[in-house]
Amino acid sequence: MTRNSDVIVATLALGSEFDKLAKEAAQSRSFSFAQRESANKRDERGFLRTSRRFSVSSGGEVMASIHDSLIARWMVDVVDHRALPTRASFLYYASGDYVGPHHDLAQCTYTVLVPITQPSYLHTYPEGLDGEPDEIERAFLAGELLSKPVKLASKSASVITGQELMHSRPPGHAEAWTAVFCYSYA
Ligand SMILES: O=C(O)CCC(=O)C(=O)O
Numbered sequence: 001m002t003r004n005s006d007v008i009v010a011t012l013a014l015g016s017e018f019d020k021l022a023k024e025a026a027q028s029r030s031f032s033f034a035q036r037e038s039a040n041k042r043d044e045r046g047f048l049r050t051s052r053r054f055s056v057s058s059g060g061e062v063m064a065s066i067h068d069s070l071i072a073r074w075m076v077d078v079v080d081h082r083a084l085p086t087r088a089s090f091l092y093y094a095s096g097d098y099v100g101p102h103h104d105l106a107q108c109t110y111t112v113l114v115p116i117t118q119p120s121y122l123h124t125y126p127e128g129l130d131g132e133p134d135e136i137e138r139a140f141l142a143g144e145l146l147s148k149p150v151k152l153a154s155k156s157a158s159v160i161t162g163q164e165l166m167h168s169r170p171p172g173h174a175e176a177w178t179a180v181f182c183y184s185y186a
């Protein structure tokens, strides 16, 4: 296990499994569907969700086996032996697509990010953000929000505490793909 920043819990190099996953990401692209969400809200525990825009697919055998076996076994050893695989998907960002500042859902106590395209930065807000969700979204889309960008290791799985750590992906100019694997408690 390597600690490459205080927001990344652990990083696992995927080796040849990464190449299989990247191939499956390309094959799954034609089965992806557009996801557009614009509900800005903060729940009673303070967890934030703002708008998002990308395409998503649920992948295939490679994604399933990396989720349920490879990463799951490693999670048991290095992160939390009680965390179980919940959901996984490929996200495809076209130019201008984004994920606004948010906390992940309860199925993602731990969120494992595997960037398929490089470079890939996760934008984090380790102290959280105060204020109304509408104003946070406006400032984010206007490029006015200060984040802590964290470069994700290539061909590797990086774990964050997805539900606790507020994060985002600002709109980019190029197509970008990533795989997301969630783990939580049964
Ligand atoms: O694409 C990313 O790097 C982050 C995606 C994300 O935060 C999410 O799907 O909840």
Ligand SMILES: [Fe+2]
Pocket (backbone or CB within 6 Å): 102, 103, 104, 111, 162, 167
């Ligand atoms: Fe997220």
